[in-house]
Amino acid sequence: MINQLIDFYLKSHPVTLGVLALLALYFIVLNWVFYYRYLSLASWLEIENRSLESVLMGSTTVSPQSYLSNFLKSSSNVSKDILALAQLAATKDATKGLSILSIFASTTPFIGLFGTVVSILDTFTHIGQSSGGMSVIAGGVSDALVATAAGIFVAIFSYTYHQILKRKSYELLNFIEMQSDAIMARRV
Numbered sequence: 001m002i003n004q005l006i007d008f009y010l011k012s013h014p015v016t017l018g019v020l021a022l023l024a025l026y027f028i029v030l031n032w033v034f035y036y037r038y039l040s041l042a043s044w045l046e047i048e049n050r051s052l053e054s055v056l057m058g059s060t061t062v063s064p065q066s067y068l069s070n071f072l073k074s075s076s077n078v079s080k081d082i083l084a085l086a087q088l089a090a091t092k093d094a095t096k097g098l099s100i101l102s103i104f105a106s107t108t109p110f111i112g113l114f115g116t117v118v119s120i121l122d123t124f125t126h127i128g129q130s131s132g133g134m135s136v137i138a139g140g141v142s143d144a145l146v147a148t149a150a151g152i153f154v155a156i157f158s159y160t161y162h163q164i165l166k167r168k169s170y171e172l173l174n175f176i177e178m179q180s181d182a183i184m185a186r187r188v
Helices: 002-011 014-056 067-074 080-094 098-129 134-187
Strands: none
Touching (some): 002 134, 014 067, 014 098, 067 080, 067 134, 098 134
């Protein structure tokens, strides 16, 4: 296995190695963003769920830990406008990190494809310089496709993480909206 990696490193074009290094960096960043945001959203979701339950059980106001609490404290008159502003601010905070995952999901296959194209061009250059046959072509193309596979691998995780965080954000925003509706219903 180690010999195969060394052989791959020695035979690969520097651009392909750079592409693989970039994709590895993307993979590290997207995992960090996902786990950080997932844990943040999970704890926030738990707070809002408890607050919603207390409001639905008859409490006249939201929990002090609730996101809405800061907005309700800042205004002496609770209105739809204040609650709508709180919901917009919550949407902004809940969806942080989604754009980077979306960008990674859409660009990494192309980055991998770029590495593959450069490696295939390099393989054809070697074929023209030597009298190698199918073994040169097969070896070069198989090494080149590693970059495409890496790009698709990173894209799959990026897209999956994006969808998971998007769903968590949606649930969170629904809890905040339900609390807002319950507060407004009690004011009438």
